[in-house]
Amino acid sequence: MASEPIDEIWHPSDALLTESASRKLWLVKVPNFVAKRWKACCDHSVQRGEPTGRKLATLRLVQAPDEAGAAKTQYQLQLDATVGQGIPHDYVMKNSTKFADPMLAFSDKGGQLAAEGKVWQKFDCEVARRTAPAAAGGGGSGAAGSAKVVLDPEYRKLSRQRHQAAAVKTRTVQYLQDTKLVGAPSTVQIGQKRKEVMEKRDRMDASQLTSILFRLFEKQPRWSFPQLQKDTAQPTQHLKEVIAEIAVKNPRGPYKDLWELKKEYKASGAEDPPAAAQQQQQQR
Known part of the structure; x- marks a missing residue:
């Protein structure tokens, strides 16, 4: 333009x-x-x-x-x-x-x-x-003049009027006979918080949990902790203690934060992993 x-x-x-x-x-x-x-x-x-x-x-x-x-x-x-x-x-x-x-x-x-x-x-x-x-007073400490x-x-009259006007309540309360509002919910709960209902997780026997973990690692070599917890339905601390006996968590690399079996359970010719793990749990 x-x-x-x-x-x-x-x-x-x-x-x-x-x-x-x-x-x-x-x-x-x-x-x-x-x-x-x-x-x-x-x-x-x-x-x-x-x-x-x-x-x-x-x-x-x-x-x-x-x-x-x-x-x-x-x-x-x-x-x-x-x-x-x-x-x-x-x-x-x-x-x-x-x-x-x-x-x-x-x-x-x-x-x-x-x-x-x-x-x-x-x-x-x-x-x-x-x-x-x-006015002159007798016996006072101040000067007579x-x-x-x-x-x-x-100004005193004007100040009094302003104070009186400020004290007047301008808000009014009107009571309604029909308290039902169109589109409003029948009941309102103030301060209510939503709480997620979580199923209580019971501690499984360590040897039984170890067998389940080995079967999961047979399906895929690496797992995230939330996936394992979802499939085993075990408390966090108990699951961490048991899985630490048979698996390690990758701290870095492409498989960071994923769990995989320890080398002794991956090596060929080793005794059956579930049996080895159960024997180790019995020795503890």
């Missing part, structure tokens, strides 16, 4: 827009309930065809004490009053840039992929905790 010319299959619209690829961006991670509220506001502005969306929040740079009591610069995010109705308004932005991997931001501009910039700073938003001076943490009432 002939290939098409390059100028016919290449479209400039497929190119990646990189005009803003070097721009520095902030990646701010907000709680899920804030993201849902912002998305609803943006969708509402798009549906109404507003050229500029509504104000969502205000970013402030403040001086706040750290855990050791020293002042430090901190970013705070405050939601607009109408946007943050029913959810916490104030959030602390904790810088987590040093723990973030290098990232790039992309957007879809009318079906065309565009690079919007690289992430320069990364922040994680947490609900701000206010501090209130504790120590402060205590006060949680946002909207």
Whole structure:
């Protein structure tokens, strides 16, 4: 199949827009309930065809004490009053840039992929905790002016609702009057294992077993152990002990793992093999 010319299959619209690829961006991670509220506001502005969306929040740079009591610069995010109705308004932005991997931001501009910039700073938003001076107490070891943490009432209400929703059981049990299922077996046994029923093998007298083995070796010169055990129906250990007196197992070569009679029982002029074997069994 002939290939098409390059100028016919290449479209400039497929190119990646990189005009803003070097721009520095902030990646701010907000709680899920804030993201849902912002998305609803943006969708509402798009549906109404507003050229500029509504104000969502205000970013402030403040001086706040750290855990050791020293002042430090901190970013705070405050939601607009109408946007943050029913959810916490104030959030602390904790810088987590040093723990973030290098990232790039992309957007879809009318079906065309565009690079919007690289992430320069990364922040994680947490609900701000206010501090209130504790009531002065008598005889306590702590300072009278120590402060205590006060949680946002909207956040406490939201957390309580989430815990209550998580505790509600969504699964239900329905009892069926007709328990017979079409195509299902009448009885089901769980954990049942199949066991092969093997016939009990009784030990045969050694001289009698030796005679049977000689007759088998008259039929063919070499046998595998499973074949001999099948024809004699003897226990494994007993059969090994008896066959080792009259036969040897080939360790290698074309007849590997096959049993054949020892040389003294193969040599011509030797006494009858069954008789020799019986005499040897009687001497043991």
